[in-house]
Amino acid sequence: MFFFVSRAVILTVLLVSLIVVGTTAPAWAAQLDARINPDKDSSPFKMSYLKTIFIEYPNGGNLFDELRGKQWTVTGTADSSNPGVQELMNKLNQGIADDGSQARISDLNVFYDFHLKARNISTSIDYKVILEGILTNYVITKDSQRTLIDLGWRGLSVDGEIVIDGVEINIPLNLIRDQEPQAYTFFVGTEAEDVLNRNLINADFILEQPMTKWHFLFDPTGINVDAHTFGLDESISGFVVSSWTMGESSIREGIQIEKIYEAEIMSDEKYFIRSVQSADQGNLAAIGFGALDRLDGVEIAGITPRPPEGYATTSTGGFPIMIVYGMAGMAAIGGIGFFIYSNRSLKHIKSEQTGIDPGRLVGYQTSASSGGYQTNRGEAQLKDDTDYQKHRNVYEETQQQSPPPQTSTPTMIDQACGCEADSGDPDYSCDCAMQGHCICSADCKCTTDVCKEAVGQLS
Numbered sequence: 001m002f003f004f005v006s007r008a009v010i011l012t013v014l015l016v017s018l019i020v021v022g023t024t025a026p027a028w029a030a031q032l033d034a035r036i037n038p039d040k041d042s043s044p045f046k047m048s049y050l051k052t053i054f055i056e057y058p059n060g061g062n063l064f065d066e067l068r069g070k071q072w073t074v075t076g077t078a079d080s081s082n083p084g085v086q087e088l089m090n091k092l093n094q095g096i097a098d099d100g101s102q103a104r105i106s107d108l109n110v111f112y113d114f115h116l117k118a119r120n121i122s123t124s125i126d127y128k129v130i131l132e133g134i135l136t137n138y139v140i141t142k143d144s145q146r147t148l149i150d151l152g153w154r155g156l157s158v159d160g161e162i163v164i165d166g167v168e169i170n171i172p173l174n175l176i177r178d179q180e181p182q183a184y185t186f187f188v189g190t191e192a193e194d195v196l197n198r199n200l201i202n203a204d205f206i207l208e209q210p211m212t213k214w215h216f217l218f219d220p221t222g223i224n225v226d227a228h229t230f231g232l233d234e235s236i237s238g239f240v241v242s243s244w245t246m247g248e249s250s251i252r253e254g255i256q257i258e259k260i261y262e263a264e265i266m267s268d269e270k271y272f273i274r275s276v277q278s279a280d281q282g283n284l285a286a287i288g289f290g291a292l293d294r295l296d297g298v299e300i301a302g303i304t305p306r307p308p309e310g311y312a313t314t315s316t317g318g319f320p321i322m323i324v325y326g327m328a329g330m331a332a333i334g335g336i337g338f339f340i341y342s343n344r345s346l347k348h349i350k351s352e353q354t355g356i357d358p359g360r361l362v363g364y365q366t367s368a369s370s371g372g373y374q375t376n377r378g379e380a381q382l383k384d385d386t387d388y389q390k391h392r393n394v395y396e397e398t399q400q401q402s403p404p405p406q407t408s409t410p411t412m413i414d415q416a417c418g419c420e421a422d423s424g425d426p427d428y429s430c431d432c433a434m435q436g437h438c439i440c441s442a443d444c445k446c447t448t449d450v451c452k453e454a455v456g457q458l459s
Contacts (some may be wrong), residue, residue, distance in 0.1 A: 030048070034135065035287070039287070043138070047132075049200050053127070054123070055067070057123075069118055074113075078109070093105055099153070104136050113128045114127055152207070169201075171199065173193065176196070190265050191264065206282045216244055242288065260274060289306060291304075
């Protein structure tokens, strides 16, 4: 009974979890995607910033009344000809210079999308800003052996307001101020104001995470002579491609957790504000084989067309092969230990005496001869009836409890069927159903078993 109750509880929890996950809006953070070509003066990059704000009013209230049933979207795009985009590009380049990098952004396109959805107990606001641009001046030095490229530009962050076509895209609270001025008054002067004033365009963690803790892989596919037949870009023809990725929790990178900032608002009712972002992610690739280093405190990569002779690596960036073999050996030792334990357990089970002690049994022959042939079949039975109740056949018990079969009472005609008792008195007619010995004539029609057997012997 407990098993079925536990199973029902587990299924219920899983169902509720699926419902919650299916109805919860995804929340992400900064995501970097870039491919650097050391043989060119410029390379494209893409940076995405995502955040979700939850305004919760579990007990209703004036804030609920103000946001009830509302749903709107603010979206737009702009290029480097827009004054707001130019201001953003200048601030990004200033931040890159402050980080010690010589790289610069020469072109930039901005896409923004903000969406508010009011529900019965909460309102969510999704913020998304995507920057796509061209990176230049990342080549530090180049010779016939290798090219040094700058990787210190990764922290693309800006502080303060960024207004593009009248829409402020960096401070979440300013969007509420412009779109929902009545709801905005609930946040001013409270702890929620600090939560909602955090910059959306922020990728500091991507820069703070050392490249040596990123996962490293290199793909030698481009070296193949016929690489172009597989649809590969001509820019990687004859080269390997090095890739660094971050954002996955591991021993090397540490635990990557989502960023959650919370605050309470005490007004006519208690309201809760939550700002949610998942861990930052980065995907950075360079054409050629990249070896990481530092120059004046800035992370760089030395790029060569091919990896060093005999070089082999894994996604961990040089994970020792002996550790791999060691892990396989530990698994083998664990398997051997499991089989030894199982074998001992099996022997222990076999050594345990179950059932009737063979010393208390005695055999007897049950076969009978037929012509000149006799079998050697036999049966075993207990020498005594000690502990009989422990070993008796359940079917025997059933048979003892079942009512005896009904027997027909022989009539007077059957009783006078020429049966004579051993006493020799011919006038005495035996009761064929009761006497142990009867002498019956061949034409006796008595229906009792004892007479049938006797008649059968006479015939």
